[in-house]
Amino acid sequence: MITHIAVLGAGTMGFSIAKLFAEHHYSVALYEPFSLQAARERISQEALSIHLVSELEEAVSNADLVIECAPETMEIKQPLYRQLTTLLKQEAIVASNTSTFSLQQLADGLPYADRIVIAHFFNPAHLIPLVELVGLANTRPGILEVLAELLRQMGKAPVVLSKDIPGFIANRLQAALLREANFLLENGIAGAEEIDSVVSNGLGLRWALRGPFQIADLGGLDIWSKVTGHLFPALNNGTEPPASMINHIARGELGVKSGGGYYTYSQQEHANGQMMKELQQLLAYMKHKEENDNGI
Template sequence: MSRRGNVEDVRTIACVGAGTIGGGWAAYFLARGYTVKVWDPSPEAGERLTRLIDNAWPALRELDLLDGADKDAWTVHTDLAEAVEGVDFVQESAPEDLELKRRLFADLDSVCAPDVVIASSTSGYSMTEMATEVTGGDRFVVGHPFNPPYLIPLVEVVGGEKTAPEAVTWAADFYTFIGKSVIRMDREVPGFIANRLQEALWREALHMIDNGEATVDQIDRSITDGPGLRWPFHGPMLTFHLAGGEGGMAHMLDHFGPSLKSPWTRLTAPELTEQLRNATVDGCQTASGERSHRDLVLERDAGIVALRKLTQSLTTKAPAQSDSVA
């Protein structure tokens, strides 16, 4: 394997794919002072990316914008080799199509400099199953963000069977250097960590809608006005630990363990019937009211900015703790 450069020396980044995730990454990289080269075959990619960056910039200005960051320091390319020429890092965010990613990774492997780490934003595929047609599989890693990646700090990093540990370390160090909260996973797990937990809640919500047990609005408010207000500070596990009182998690499990057998949740996915689909879509439209997509994006971003500012002010007063590894 070629020697990687220092993460501090990265200057230019290629974003492969300019959809919601790829464009969000581009906005974040720009805010952190990088030059961004975007590859996307769509003729509308430039206009779409301009709108996304314009919408993201107010939030980035509040939270993650470096002095001198230039929101116009990006170019769009339809030629992949041209897009990755001279870059120091590649973030792939193509559609979740396994065969497409396999072909794209093979193409990236052939045109990228051998010392460049290539990270994928995939939300579910493992690197082992995606990197089946590459020669330099040692530098391919998963760098799974959460939407919107320009605002949510989490990135889950994990390699595949062919990935060199050194490449995983480099990617984790780079994401940390640019201000992300990195979970370096010890092994590949379908859906990673955050998506598996989110998916469990999502499936139960669909079951409740399907059975007439709850509406979209009731489900959303049960989280935003309930446990969701606690999770930014301690997460679900430490929240349950605190719920155990002075006995902590041990008391919680000893006291409430038998309830795990109660029918409080269903972990198998319901059939996505037309009725269930329509009920979910209609519920979301009702909840949106007169607000446009842009209104909802700005409303969401302002809320996350405010909450993150609050949590940051609290963590600066707390004693330093060692990083945990998932």
């Protein structure tokens, strides 16, 4: 039974995941060895029942589930996993929130490799329903099912992948769309605002309710076979990061966190707050529609 949660890292994703479990009344220890004061202030501001610690052993010694949210470099993750070897409870599950590394890379050589899985949450983790779960052939039976049920009880929509693959499902789909969006931008087809509008006012609205296979079924597979046959040869198939993105990075334009990227942002908190508000409104609408569709 999972009652005690340890979240390793109080960055954007780590704090949001800790917030999710705390709001559902789990015992949560949040491990942050560096930015303790900033994490303490956020916990206080949101009045969350989260135990903030700077010592790894204190965070994980009693944990049934450890969720790793360390920065996306193996130079940080691997030593952290090695430290956990002597600190974990015998039955504790370790889940990485990585969006970059395969589970095989993370689990390689660890004595608890049969108890480490991937639980890929999406920002903001306390709002977005999707969580991708990944195991390996030697993953202990039942672990993924236990995690999936835990997540469903918190209103999440877990998806269990049948195979471990870089980027999993969502990031592969996002990357494919972003590659083509940058191709259209760089070739002068339209500006960033126009391309974003096509997604947010068209594709995104449909995708919020139906996935690509359902959309294809609704449109007719005979029609979509012709569309894809015509378009696939013309789509961008580059294997390098988009040039427009690299140019922004070279100028120090990293997006909201730096005040500018494809767009200019007057204030980081304002931009993040607006996104949260819009997400909450969208999720409320989707829930209302689902209840009406089901006759509730």
